[in-house]
Amino acid sequence: MFKNYLKIAWRNLWKNKGYTLINVGGLALGMAVTLIIGLWVQDELAHNGYFKDKHKIAQVFQSQTFNGKTGTGPAIPLPLEPALREGFGDNFKYLVMSSWTNNHYLKYGETSISTPGNYMQRNAPELFGLEIIKGEKDGLREVNAIMLSEATAQALFGSEDPIGKVVRVSNQHDLQVTSVYKNIPFNTSFNDTEYIIPWDFYVNSNEWIKNSLDNWGNNSFQLFVQLADNLTMAEVSARIKDVKKNASSDTEEFEPTLFLLSMEDWHLRSNFVDGKQKGGRITYVWLFAIIGAFVLLLACINFMNLSTARSEKRAKEVGIRKSIGSQKGQLIFQFLSESFLVVLFAYVVAVVLVLLSLNGFNDLARKEILFPWKQTGFWAVSLVFVIFTALLAGSYPALYLSSFRPVDVLKGTFKSGKYAGLPRKILVVLQFTVSVAFIIGTVIVMQQINHAKNRPVGYDKEGLIQVPTFSQDFNGKADMMRTEFINSGAVMEMSTSSSPTTEIWSNRSGFTWEGKPEGFQEDLAWTEVSPEYAKSLNLKIVEGRDFSREFASDSLAVLINETAKAYLGLTDPVGKYLKDEDEEDPNPPLKIIGVVADMVAQSPYEPVKQGVYVYDRFNNSSYYNLRLNPNKSTSANLAVVERVFKEHFPDIPFEYIFVDERYGAKFASEERIGRLSAIFTALAILISCLGLFGLTSFVAEQRTKEIGVRKVLGATVFNVWNMLSKDFLKLVVISCFIAVPIAYFIMNGWLQEYPYRVILKWWIFALAMLGAMAVTVLTVSFQAIKAAKANPVKSLRTE
């Protein structure tokens, strides 16, 4: 019996190849989108899954309040570690202090590489459960040790055995390789930790860290913990909440609150608003899951519409089968098994599509997703997916088709169009509502990205490169290098800065100034720069003057930006002083000599932060900012710069960053979303149009006789085209009016996350509506014109 069903289904599919192509093709596209999104969601949810104890691992987070605004982050002060270890040691299995992940130079023999890594305390390998492939498990026991990832060991040593060899770090320290650990997968928070150096080494070799050992105000470090057995994050968080507040009266006014953020939340739920966990990447996971569901729904609607539209053809079969003795249930089962066959077929095609597009998708989404061939779970879920889709797509047609009465259909007078008309119209409306909403959403995302991209950044980022200068080799050589670079002809101007122009690495407070309001807790972005900073960046001086080497007093001068001028409440800032609040041992006051234009250093979606640019007295340079000669090609300039660089720092790899590229990277995540949603929108529209195309061809076929009669009575091709198109266009117009308010509501909410955002204009919606209508007319016209041009004599004879 089942075989008979499949046979009929198969022959039906084969006989109506066009219909099958549309049906299977549409479903396969929809299923492929859903599969890819499913894989993506799964990858997002499995983030950090590599760490077996992820439910016990946490990072200590801190919330502090400045001027009523609560900020939350993972940066904590040094003395917190001994305080937790001594006062709350029972709660933790391991406590591990860690630096941020930064690039350093590693050198062995002639091989020199720049690669990111961390300084961590001794228990790090156990806390994270690193797999040691070579060497000892306790690799961080000795102070001058270094643990390497497999990839780093390979890069430095090739086939040599790295254990016991000495690596030179930052061209300064010699560390002995104690062990090699298995590469930490891409899909984790530590995917760029290519080596680990003992924490004590970090402390010993940096004066500023030693000075911070009992400083509760310097939040510059990270602390990872693994909980003791039988304790929950919430319990321990509650216990350690006030440790910092109680330990340091200086920071009390900022109400520091400590808590643990579970590793399971790092990736998807690490966004905080007013000290509370809110949103984060999980929003996008939901967003894409919903998109996936909708695209699948669109494909299923196609299936339903085409199946019911074709019902006239199947009606006879239903009638015959019923007159021969088939029960309704048997017919339902037959049609369901038919849709199962189609869906299964579509699934196979979808898997092929996924395999073909996975690489491109990985590039686009910055993922390293592999097709899960070997996971039985995946195939089990796939089976459920196929059955679910078959039921979703097939139930309505099965119920509809099996309910025909044989007397009606066998008389030959049966016309299905009228019966199924309304539900089919509703489904088309639903389809186009989703499509139009997708179009509007995508256009708005694109607009927002462009809006932020076109925002004036305040300086000239083209033709500007930054060279990192993290090693102590660079100390005191900036002026000399500036002369050398300029003399080489490749560089117009050079400056140094303590942070890149595209980021703010340091914030300061603790100043007083004329007219400072009582109790004001200031927070200023702090960048230490050489005198030519503004010149090299083409940063405009709005008031006062730039730094000058001619005034010795400028070593205690600062430039402030326009936002800072307003923030500090100074109407005439030039000549005013920023004084140290500390009255016992004050730093010298800083004189404001000028105001520079605001430059976008952080998020292009946020207002510029109030900032000060301080004359760099202490060699705190992290980057050389080089303004390249605009009259020469970039590659020629770079070759010269590299040569000059290598003359003076032969042991340090020459690295540089194009500032415009680095700035462009700020849009990466939005651009990814934009591009992905554009693709999914295009597919959604394609699927909807496929359905519409199929539907039109059936309607045209159904109305062949009517069209013939009309033509005989004098209708033109245009009349007929108009008649057929109007019906569908009406539905799409209805969809537009449903989609617009929904899309407006959702996208407006999305935009609220961006303080610097595009204003929603009515024409975006009008354009999306027009676009949808144009696509509809195009799709429908093909079939409509074909039907309209048919010779009426022929069509009337066939009746």
Add this chain to the structure above:
Amino acid sequence: MLLKLNNIFKWVTTGGQRIFLLKDINLEVQEGEFISVMGPSGSGKSTLLNVIGMLDTFDEGEYNFLDESVHTLKEKHRSNLYKEYIGFVFQSYHLLDELTVQENLEMPLLYKKYKGSERKAMVADMLDRFNIVGKKDLFPAQLSGGQQQLVGVARALIGKPKLILADEPTGNLNSQQSEEIMQLFQKLNKEDGVTIIQVTHSEMNAAYGSRIINLLDGRKI
């Protein structure tokens, strides 16, 4: 007695008026009869046939088929009843286009839970009996009208029904094909004792039967 209709009424209401499709029909059919139903278009012939075949319902009256009172049966029972005892032959054959001759013949058996080997034997037997073994793998579209109707009759017979209902079985055939089908019906009726009720416009066809029922405007005359 095979079936008995008592005071059957069937109507539709249009514009507040009842239009009778069947009006006070009384009919008793014995096993082995060959009845022809005649009458002009719209006189209710097909409706009567559909009522007898239980494909259509009626509004008033009683219908007994082999001691079962059809009017009180539920849909599912009814379909079990006609599946068991009635075979249909249609004017436009109504074979399934996607199935071969052989598969079309097999289909009724699928709904009756015969085993695979039994089905094969029955189909082979039927092909043999109707002399269409050579055509078993052809699709309906590849056959002439007469051959299609032959398959249609074979399909109606394969479940060994007591009653065959034929709605203008020769309506689409030429005179030679018609005669063949009619002779076949006569043979089935005489030799196998199958009861046949056919609707026809042709006096010639009606002559093959043992009794003629004339209808006019839903009434027996």
